[in-house]
Every structure is written in C-alpha cells, then in structure tokens.
Amino acid sequence: MNPFIGTALQQAGDDSPLRQKKRVTGGSINASYFVETAQASYFIKYHPDAPAHFFELEAKGLELIRQTASIFVPKVYTYSDEENNAFLVMEWIDGKRSRDTEWKLGDRVARMHQTFAEKHGLTVDTFIGTLPQPNGLFSSWLDYYRDRRLTAQLELGIERGSITGKRRDRLEKLMENLDRWVPDDVAPSYLHGDLWGGNWLSGPGGDPYVIDPSFLYGDRHFELAFTELFGGYSVDFYKAYQDRFPLSPDYEDVKPLYQLYYLLVHLNIFGEVYGPAVDTILKRYSG
Structure with a gap:
C-alpha cells in the first residue's frame, strides 16, 4: 500500500482492514485512488508537489457549496497540504447518469x-x-x-x-x-x-x-x-x-x-x- 494512503486513512479515523485499492481517473493534476476498507469506501487524491493550501482550498469550496443546500457535494473526511505528502480524502460517489x-x-x-x-x-x-x-x-x-x-x-x-x-x-x-x-x-x-x-x-x-x-x-x-x-x-x-x-x-x-x-x-x-x-x-x- 502506498505510504500516503495509510497516512490518509489514519488521519480520516479509519484503522479498519484494507479490502481493495486501485488507481482511477480523476483529472490530469492528481493521482487518484478508489480505496475500500472494512469501514467505508473513499476517493483519495494525492499530489506530491501541491502548492500551499491546495487541498484546503478545494475542501473550503466544497463546504461553501454544501452550505447552499442546493446540490450535493462529497463529504470531505480530511486533507493534508504537507510538503511532499498532500492528499484529500472524500467519500466515494457511485451511481448511474440518466x-x-x-x-x-x-x-x-x-x-x-x-x-x-x-x-x-x-x-x-x-x-x-x-x-x-x-x-x-x-x-x-x-x-x-x-x-x-x-x-x-x-x-x-x-x-x-x-x-x-x-x-x-x-x-x-x-x-x-x-x-x-x-x-x-x-x-x-x-x-x-x-x-x-x-x-x-x-x-x-x-x-x-x-x-x-x-x-x-x-x-x-x-x-x-x-x-x-x-x-x-x-x-x-x-x-x-x-x-x-x-x-x-x-x-x-x-x-x-x-x-x-x-x-x-x-x-x-x-x-x-x-x-x-x-x-x-x-x-x-x-x-
């Protein structure tokens, strides 16, 4: 398991066993992963060279949209903008468009x-x-x-x-x-x-x-x-x-x-x- 994923899950408060992890598409900027544990399923984004406050600002934007009570946004569990270890942990969203x-x-x-x-x-x-x-x-x-x-x-x-x-x-x-x-x-x-x-x-x-x-x-x-x-x-x-x-x-x-x-x-x-x-x-x- 990538070291940052273990750190991200621990920071999100999930110490349960890992069931699966796979790389998924998620734009051209970050490495993105689907991660499933015994507790929940997550979407985790990782950027080794993220600018300062990069994921903090994304989390803030999602929260401002959530506060409008107009359209859904994924739940943000945690994030880090630590140098060489920046990540964002969100709930996994899965459904079919119609x-x-x-x-x-x-x-x-x-x-x-x-x-x-x-x-x-x-x-x-x-x-x-x-x-x-x-x-x-x-x-x-x-x-x-x-x-x-x-x-x-x-x-x-x-x-x-x-x-x-x-x-x-x-x-x-x-x-x-x-x-x-x-x-x-x-x-x-x-x-x-x-x-x-x-x-x-x-x-x-x-x-x-x-x-x-x-x-x-x-x-x-x-x-x-x-x-x-x-x-x-x-x-x-x-x-x-x-x-x-x-x-x-x-x-x-x-x-x-x-x-x-x-x-x-x-x-x-x-x-x-x-x-x-x-x-x-x-x-x-x-x-």
Whole structure:
C-alpha cells in the first residue's frame, strides 16, 4: 500500500482492514485512488508537489457549496497540504447518469446560483488547475473580472510568451472597453468556478454531485458560459436551469467574453493549441 494512503486513512479515523485499492481517473493534476476498507469506501487524491493550501482550498469550496443546500457535494473526511505528502480524502460517489439526473443537475446548479453573497470574488486566493488565481472582494463584477481574472492570465501569458504581438494588443484593447459588454452591478452568485463536464458525478438515486471547485462569488452567466465551452451537458440540463432561473437576454453577447477567461487559462497551461480560439474571440470584440 502506498505510504500516503495509510497516512490518509489514519488521519480520516479509519484503522479498519484494507479490502481493495486501485488507481482511477480523476483529472490530469492528481493521482487518484478508489480505496475500500472494512469501514467505508473513499476517493483519495494525492499530489506530491501541491502548492500551499491546495487541498484546503478545494475542501473550503466544497463546504461553501454544501452550505447552499442546493446540490450535493462529497463529504470531505480530511486533507493534508504537507510538503511532499498532500492528499484529500472524500467519500466515494457511485451511481448511474440518466436523463433525470441531468435535469436535476440543471435545476440544482440554478438553485446554487440563487444563493447570493454581498460582493464578488473571494477573500482568499485560489487555483484554476494549478495556476494561482488572485482574488479579493469587489463591489463591481466588471472590476473583479477585468482586474483579477483577465489581468492575471494576461500577465502570465506575457511571462510565458503565449500572449504577444497582436494577441496582446487586442486583449489589452478589449480589457479597456470591457464595460461595453460585461455588467458592473450583477448579483454575486455562489459559483463552482470550474464546472466543466468532468466535474460532476451521479450518485445514489441518480442525484448529481459536483466536485473539484475553484469557488468564487460572481456573475452566474460566467459559469454557464463555461459549461458550453467544452460540452458535457445535455439539453435537459439547460432546460431545467432556464425553468428555475432564466438567463439574461444579453447572455449570448457576453458568453464568448466569459469563455475567453477559460481559454486563456488553457492557453497558458497547455499551449498554442488554444491560441486560435482565443484569437477568434479577440478579433470579434477588438479586431
């Protein structure tokens, strides 16, 4: 047994005999395991070089979502951000997706978005993938989105050489004129923050669970735009969402600008394969 799994189980308060352990898929960042003991079944993530507070922030995001009483999240048993031994221990979620599950997912994400904070952003800095995500609390969603989300990716892209020349000029011009499309006074919803199609599961009884948040308070349309970027959501998801919390008439105009942030993140992590998609949006709004 991997030494960290024994440590993780002990820290979770489970000293019962191990029945099985196997490596499972769980994203590209962490090593993920299904672990079954005589007491319970667990999903354990391990990252040997995790940044400081990496799993603490994930656990905090799950707890903030849980507090909305809108959608299920896995129970977090324990975590560690100790250097060279960072892990997160959660309950194992197992179930089958169905059309009803997708409808429930749309309805419950909308209910989460109907939980509001006083300001946009978050009191602590977080991560998107393993990239640092600076935060802070802002009265203006426009200011937060421009000065924290887009600026962080612009500066990182300049540093890494992925945002140069016309791409840089267009992005900077877009940011100067962002108030033409991005609202200033939208209500700050509770947002998962990284809601791509792989970050939800079907649990017992077909109930949906969300996982791996990069939590923030912000414009709910930012979250919905990301769900459309890489797919993974059915027509039933969007119908249920609309029934519970109809989208703004301006959503289609602002959607590409919200997808731009996630494309910049992927550009800065994975490279130029995402460059053409970034350039298409920049040309549309500042070409």
